Amino acid sequence: MAAHARRSNRPLGWVMFGTGGFLVAFFFPIHILLTGVLQPLGWVPTPDQHHMLTLLENPITRIYLAILLIFAFWHAGYRLRDTICDALGVRALDFPIMLVCFIGAAAGTVATLWMLLTVP
């Protein structure tokens, strides 16, 4: 299928971007609201480290976090690539920009996996 071979692999990235977009939309706001704003302000209770560790030791939590964070990285990487091109008007530099963004997302993926797989 010579014709198909010429096709871009954008669909793969796009699916990652789309799934990530959904996950970020659904879950990031509440995480940021509580962990990033209300708990530091002391307006809602903050559980202690022990509680959090038990939570983290639960495989379901880890699966949740792995999916959420990995897709979030790819969502951000994919979108950032287009944003940089659009905002700076540098579509000609698409390839290097894509490389940087996707390497970032890949790094995020590795870090996430390492962090979650090596929980004691």
Next chain:
Amino acid sequence: METSSTNAQSGAIGILDETIVLEIARFHPEKDTEPSYDSFEVPLRSDWMVLDALNYVKDHLDGSLAYRWSCRMGICGSCGMMVNGVPRLTCETLLTSVAPGPVRIGPLDHFTVVKDLVIEMDEFMGKLQKVRPWIVRKDNYQPKREFIQTPAQLEVFKQYSLCINCMLCYAACPVFGLDPSFTGPAALALAERYNLDSRDQGAAERTDILSQHDGIWDCTVIGECSEVCPKHVDPSMAIQQYKIDATKDWFKTWLMPWGNK
């Protein structure tokens, strides 16, 4: 234009005894390096469109003004211009809706300007051809009667077949502005119109072309194309749908290569 003559004999209705100032972009390619604006004062009439005002200028004030128009009923797609910074069909933009003025009228954004309000269209004509906007039959089947197509099957693509090629969506799409080789909303919507037609078998062919550089993936869903479209074609929707179709197709090809017909 004949309307002005009939107006003169017509009595009170429509005439508001007021005037409005048009600031019209002028670019004379034999003299100028960039456009400037000329002001014209024209009657403000409640039943005039912006196009009627331009015709008044051409007929009575300056015959050298260049712009395109034909049907004056929003269907031929020639009269698109920037009216106060927004792409509009001038034949269906009421003059009173932009009163009291001054009204800025310019050529459609992002396009090469040929003269005054006239833009370059040939590039777009090339893009049209590129998306293969005709029924492709791999089986060469020609039924004796019509192809059966239910109203529901017609509904699937009908909206995308309503494009009048007025170019307003291109003038609204910054991606096109940044990269003129982007196939762009109207042409991509047209491709999807044929992909979705139950009589067509050319989707794979089109997708091979349009999933490459400058095709559907260059659209970053800015969505303004759909906002300005006078025919409610919703090209943005068409492109996103196309992305889904192309993605399904991609997964089929790579994950189930044996599944290819």
Next chain:
Amino acid sequence: MPQYKVYQPATYRPRMSPYWFFDRWPYLKFMIRETSSVFAAYWAVVMLAQIRSIRHGAWAYARFEHWLSNPLIIILNAVALLFVAFHAVTWFMLVPRVFVRQMTGSGAIPDELAAAPNFGAWIVASIVVGLFLVGAI
């Protein structure tokens, strides 16, 4: 003076201003939506840091908490929250429409209706996650 040759008129090709996204409000909205990706990435890193601190024991966790309570960081997070919430709203308005169109072949269902289930699910998901985060479960 441009070089005019008979039959080869000069043309004028406008250039996009580098600040084009300030030209019109819809473009600015688009840029805000796209910029949310920076904040999404930022927050994903913060969450990694949080996980790391939890693993490293109570002291590390406390340090992380301390860092979070820096007012500047709180403001930064609040801004991130706004951007990500804006992303969520635009996403929920657009994506279901595309899917409805894809499933039914027409845009017969009004946008608000198509988006409604998402907003419902969003609230439920937020409550569940929220309960875990405040230690209620």
Next chain:
Amino acid sequence: METSSHDILMIGGGGAGLRAAIAIAEAMPGADIAMVSKVYPMRSHTVSAEGGAAGVAGDDDTIDEQCYDTVSGSDWLGDQDAIEYFCNEIPKELLRLEHWGCPWSRQPDGRVAVRPFGGMKKMRTWFAADKTGFHMLHTLFQTSLKYTSILRYDEHFVTRLLTDDGAVRGVVAIELRTGRIRAIMAKAVIICTGGLGRIFPFTTNANICTGDGMALAYRAGAPLKDMEMVQYHPTGLPFTGILITEAARAEGGWLLNKDNYRFLQDYDLGKPTPTPVLRSMELGPRDRVSQAIFGEFEKGRAFHGPYGDYVHLDLRHLGEHKIETRLPMVRELCLKYENIDPVREPIPVRPVQHYMMGGVHTDINGATPLKGLYAAGEAACVSINGANRLGSNSLGELLVFGARAGRHAVEYIGNGAPNGNLSHLLAQAADEEHRLETDYLKKSGGTERIATLREEMQKTMERGCGIYRERASLVESANKLIELKERFANILIDDHSRTFNTNLTQALELGFMLDVAETIVHSALNREESRGAHQRRDFPKRDDQRFLCHSLASRSAEGPPRIEYLPVVITRWPPGERIYGRDH
């Protein structure tokens, strides 16, 4: 001067031009086809057609019935061999368009739907909502992109035909973008330039409908046929002339005078019924309905508005659902241009110039008396429309005869078309270039504004060649046109540049219109009878003894056009009375 050379050249990229081009590409693989159009093809006026195209579709309908409707609709001035050919071909053409992707409206079972139309006994009008012309044109244009043998000269304005030894061999055209003047040679030329509505003050026609092709042919020596037959459409919006499609009446709309009375019953068009009856009342033919509305104007039973008298077209009883699904464009246009919602208010309408039955004289093959010159579409007169065209026969005509003219042009060049003497042709082209330069581009002085002359021409045409005509006003118009032509020599050109000079094209169009207007006035003056769209107050009866024939207007060296007559082809339907709204 740049010259290029092709096998066959179309002037015009509307429905007729595109259909011809595709027919040639299919009939003659490897042909070198050129299409010259003053606007991009999809801007052509075919795009505005709303209602539909008639072709026998159902099992309860027959070709013969459509023939009879068309013959009687034409008031027996249509050529019956052409009409029979037309009625046989049109279903095939419409099907072909279906196969090319035209989104025809459908029945629930997926078959093509048809609707009733004025002057037709059966439902046989194929339609694509109320944007039929738009969909047909875009389907044809998009399909034409498939054929690489079609080379387009978009936005090229043809100013003259090149002839040698009695055969047409090409054209001179201005490339609007650059102002370059080109000689484009071809072994055969097909004129597909559409109508001439802009000769009249109130018209449904677009800005580009200025009768260019008719004038080009006329100047080159081809006669124009039946030019007195100008169709008025009964329902145009008063100010803009924008058309409210006949489909609005076919779906059940009523025409009411100021007393809310369905006045058509007073004009021998049948009895009012709540639902539409074919060939009756609001579904009568256009000439008779327009004349009836004019009758109401004269009796003082119409409304008076700023743009003259008008009557009401009432759609309210159809209900919002039907209006939205069957007539969306009517609603859209009313809201936009009149600020009226037809769901709640009646629409003000008046008869407006709409269509030209006459045109370049051709035989049934689309060939004119000039060798190598063909014509098709509204610019041509084959004639199937005679003294009155039935709504929805024009879109069909441009398909059927566009294709036929194309195929015959292929045959003509296959049989060894004369090559013509290139140096003669180039000399003519150089002459034309010289004329364009001295008379327009480099012309200094001049005092007459184009718009003024145009308005005066339009007024005199309405006065002389409106719905009703008589000798005195026709003579007055003829004299006025002579005066206008003299003043035209003293025209003022504001724009002397080459790039996209629409001031120049406006002037050239005005010149074309003045020539064609003259043929209309003189054909009307000489036809001393009333038939179809041509109603003489001084000769109120149809006169088959003297005038069962086509008028042919040819250019004479000096003075007004020469008018001659050609018998109508009668095969199976001898002249009879036109009866609407009652049995016959």
